[in-house]
Amino acid sequence: MKNRYELAKNAFVDATNIEEFVEVPSSVFAYEQLEESLDKPIKMILFFGKPGTGKSILLHRLYTQLKYQKEIHYFPTPPATLKEFLSQFFKVLTGHNLPPNTEVNFSALVKFCETIRGKREIIILLDEAQMYTPTMMEKIRLLSDTHTVKFVITLHKTEDEELIAKEHFQSRILETIELKNVTQDEQTFYIHQRLLKQNLFDVSHSIKDKSMQLIYQLSKGNHRECNKLLFTIFEICDYYDKNEPTKIDNTTLSQKIIEMAALKLGYIHA
Structure with a gap:
């Protein structure tokens, strides 16, 4: 059975499946x-x-x-x-x-x-x-x-x-x-909806306002960049959850993990 982060990661696979359409x-x-x-x-x-x-x-x-x-x-x-x-x-x-x-x-x-x-x-x-x-x-x-x-x-x-x-x-x-990039409020709604469609209520709740703001700054409100970033974030969460569970807080998505994902994607540089 897939764990929460595997499911969360899959929720942000970039595709044109209309079932994944979120009405922002x-x-x-x-x-x-x-x-x-x-x-x-x-x-x-x-x-x-x-x-x-x-x-x-x-x-x-x-x-x-x-x-x-x-x-x-x-x-x-x-x-x-x-x-x-x-x-x-x-x-x-x-x-x-x-x-x-x-x-x-x-x-x-x-x-x-x-x-x-x-x-x-x-x-x-x-x-x-x-x-x-x-x-x-x-x-x-x-x-x-x-x-x-x-x-x-x-x-x-x-x-x-x-x-x-x-x-x-x-x-x-x-x-x-x-069709322009979305606003921060629209992107926050989009992220929550993609997770809630997979019944990932805890994961959705773990992304606090400050983290949403950082995700928006990095992705600039672009759906494709947002999907890539969230996919990578949950890929990192999945690794820690399976291999070093004491280093991850399942109740709050840490800024550090977001920054690690951004580094991996080249959005920021060390």
């Missing part, structure tokens, strides 16, 4: 903005934020919640080649796989979209869009111009990647939604 206010607000935007007569929505803010899990949740209500598709990672990219859209539009040894005629694909305009509204959620090639981005632009396919373009917030979006879609993206 900033994430709920961004989700509601996305959902409302999908009902507007616009061709493109730009959803952006720093890496680790939770964009992927929000997209995944949006897809899961709406897939029985709308014709919505989620592309979590970019295709490796243009042929694979076009094959994905062929399947979305026709419901069939591309026959072997055939190529997609993109002009025919665009014309097909034009013929179904007003009959179908197809929503494509594109994650990690900064990894799409300029050629793929141009195809996306042309498909959006048919007014049959609506795209949510998800990008990391960096100067170069925002320029990519502006260059290709400046006149087409009519809505932008930013």
